[in-house]
Amino acid sequence: MKKEKSIRKQFNIVLIALYLLSLLIIFPLVYYITVKEVHNNANKELSLLVDMVQSIRTYIRKDVRPELFRRGVLHPPAVSSTVATRHVAGHFRKLQPKYYIKTASDNPLNQENLPLALEQEILTYFRKNPDEKELTREGIIKGQHYLVSSRPSIAKANCNLCHEAPEKAPEQIVKTYGKESGYGYKIGDIVGISVVGVPLNNINIVSVKRGLMLAGLMTFLFTLAIIVINGLVKKKILHPLEELSNTAQAISRGELDKSVKVQGNDEMGRLAHSIELMRRSLQTVMERIRTKN
Numbered sequence: 001m002k003k004e005k006s007i008r009k010q011f012n013i014v015l016i017a018l019y020l021l022s023l024l025i026i027f028p029l030v031y032y033i034t035v036k037e038v039h040n041n042a043n044k045e046l047s048l049l050v051d052m053v054q055s056i057r058t059y060i061r062k063d064v065r066p067e068l069f070r071r072g073v074l075h076p077p078a079v080s081s082t083v084a085t086r087h088v089a090g091h092f093r094k095l096q097p098k099y100y101i102k103t104a105s106d107n108p109l110n111q112e113n114l115p116l117a118l119e120q121e122i123l124t125y126f127r128k129n130p131d132e133k134e135l136t137r138e139g140i141i142k143g144q145h146y147l148v149s150s151r152p153s154i155a156k157a158n159c160n161l162c163h164e165a166p167e168k169a170p171e172q173i174v175k176t177y178g179k180e181s182g183y184g185y186k187i188g189d190i191v192g193i194s195v196v197g198v199p200l201n202n203i204n205i206v207s208v209k210r211g212l213m214l215a216g217l218m219t220f221l222f223t224l225a226i227i228v229i230n231g232l233v234k235k236k237i238l239h240p241l242e243e244l245s246n247t248a249q250a251i252s253r254g255e256l257d258k259s260v261k262v263q264g265n266d267e268m269g270r271l272a273h274s275i276e277l278m279r280r281s282l283q284t285v286m287e288r289i290r291t292k293n
């Protein structure tokens with residue numbers, strides 16, 4: 001025997017299939033959008049920070065240093081853009097701890113400026129590719145995922161004032177940093193890198209959170225749709241159909257006196273109206289046959 005099908009069941013199967021399909025699409029889509037968004041935001045922040053650091057350096061080099069040199073002042077935070085940047089970065093980090101600013105070198109005056117693993121990689125990259133002037137990449141610094149932008153620090157003649165040899169460096173520098181490291185710069189050498197980093201939010205966590213929220217919303221909407229559509233199918237199609245089917249059966253049994261109820265102006269109403277017309281014609285025909293006999 002053929003299995004009986006129901007309109008409602010067929011509607012529900014289609015709706016549930018659509019629901020599952022929407023869930024299947026949501027997660028990859030949300031992941032894709034989140035990756036784009038996180039990177040876009042990080043890139044914007046990064047270029048702001050790079051330009052800020054660059055401006056600090058230019059300010060020291062152009063606006064402050066020449067005048068101080070003329071007066072014979074060698075105070076490093078005022079005449080070295082690297083030192084000035086480090087001081088500004090120190091203050092900045094107190095206000096914005098998630099950003100990363102550093103000048104790293106494997107031959108540093110200040111041991112705190114020794115390169116971390118990622119910074120050493122970048123330093124090596126610049127030494128192997130001396131034509132590269134900037135590098136932007138992702139990486140882990142102290143366990144945090146960052147988007148970093150980096151530029152090489154190249155030794156020039158005026159660096160020698162402090163970095164050539166401890167005997168030639170200002171007393172203040174030797175006193176603070178010692179004689180062991182941070183000297184011996186040769187003009188043209190890549191002596192370090194300037195690194196700026198903005199945190200990359202955890203894309204997986206953000207996408208799963210957003211995906212779950214959207215999936216929840218979808219579940220709610222589809223549940224609502226299933227309830228509403230089932231109610232409508234029952235009220236507008238199944239109920240009237242059952243009534244008409246009973247009426248048609250009654251007519252087939254010869255019960256022709258009860259008129260068919262016509263409700264509404266839709267397809268169901270018109271079908272009911274047609275059956276009512278059919279019933280009346282049958283009634284007339286039957287009456288004629290009866291009177292002839």
Ligand code: HEC
Nearest residue numbers: 076080082103105108109110113153154155159162182192
């Ligand atoms: C007036 C002195 C002075 C001059 C000139 C100077 N620096 Fe420095 N530099 C310093 C001091 C002091 C530090 C240590 C800053 C700190 O405590 O982090 C430093 C730090 C650095 C660092 C970070 C690693 C380290 O040594 O701690 C780099 C890289 C660097 N300088 C490169 C340069 C280059 C390139 C030039 C020339 C374009 C230059 N410096 C000119 C004083 C100077």
